[in-house]
Amino acid sequence: GIQVEQSPPDLILQEGANSTLRCNFSDSVNNLQWFHQNPWGQLINLFYIPSGTKQNGRLSATTVATERYSLLYISSSQTTDSGVYFCAVVVSGTYKYIFGTGTRLKVLA
Amino acid sequence: EAGVTQFPSHSVIEKGQTVTLRCDPISGHDNLYWYRRVMGKEIKFLLHFVKESKQDESGMPNNRFLAERTGGTYSTLKVQPAELEDSGVYFCASSPGYMNTEAFFGQGTRLTVV
Numbered sequence: 001g002i003q004v005e006q007s008p009p010d011l012i013l014q015e016g017a018n019s020t021l022r023c024n025f026s027d028s029v030n031n032l033q034w035f036h037q038n039p040w041g042q043l044i045n046l047f048y049i050p051s052g053t054k055q056n057g058r059l060s061a062t063t064v065a066t067e068r069y070s071l072l073y074i075s076s077s078q079t080t081d082s083g084v085y086f087c088a089v090v091v092s093g094t095y096k097y098i099f100g101t102g103t104r105l106k107v108l109a
Numbered sequence: 110e111a112g113v114t115q116f117p118s119h120s121v122i123e124k125g126q127t128v129t130l131r132c133d134p135i136s137g138h139d140n141l142y143w144y145r146r147v148m149g150k151e152i153k154f155l156l157h158f159v160k161e162s163k164q165d166e167s168g169m170p171n172n173r174f175l176a177e178r179t180g181g182t183y184s185t186l187k188v189q190p191a192e193l194e195d196s197g198v199y200f201c202a203s204s205p206g207y208m209n210t211e212a213f214f215g216q217g218t219r220l221t222v223v
Contacts (some may be wrong), residue, residue: 035214037146041198042118042216086152096165097144097202097212099152 002027002091004100012106013077021072021103023087031090032063033097034072038083046072046085077107111135113203113215121221127189130218134183134203141184142204142212143176144168147197158184191222 003026013019023032034046047054047061049070054061063070070087084104088097114133122128134141143155155174156166160181169176173192178184188195198219204212
């Protein structure tokens with residue numbers, strides 16, 4: 001089956017710093033989404049981005065489907081950005097989202 | 110437009126008891142999915158409904174879990190009897206189609222079995 005690897009697995013930042021999270025996948029995908037699971041366990045939809053670039057405030061994402069990776073950029077990080085970031089993909093011809101291993105982010109005040 | 114809504118947001122039950130989780134998908138979305146994250150591991154697929162029919166329940170861990178979707182609208186996931194290893198966060202998602210379409214996830218139900 002498809003492998004969805006995220007890096008780094010853990011990341012600690014000072015408030016105000018920028019970061020880049022990466023998602024690599026081993027097969028062709030139709031869909032790709034980024035999520036933030038906050039410390040209370042809630043899953044927040046960030047981006048639906050099967051290809052191209054999107055921006056939403058301090059967050060932006062880029063997916064290069066032909067090279068099988070996606071990047072999530074967080075600028076001017078805040079303590080509320082802490083939590084686990086997941087990317088999830090749908091393999092071409094299927095319908096299930098396969099989630100990555102996650103990046104655990106902690107932003108220090 | 111309301112998003113995917115899950116009830117309750119948090120449930121604490123004793124081992125051996127029964128718990129029912131509910132998911133209200135976005136109106137008009139025929140496809141409904143259940144996922145869960147347990148023990149800090151990855152988020153895993155449980156099952157997929159198209160309207161009221163189960164299309165794929167290959168991710169259901171065992172027969173203590175029962176999912177239903179009445180009339181193709183809301184869905185329930187019952188755990189009976191609950192075990193300690195069922196603790197985790199259960200997510201529901203819905204989409205209008207099931208390929209090449211965005212899935213909208215609810216914020217999850219945190220289940221704690223003590």
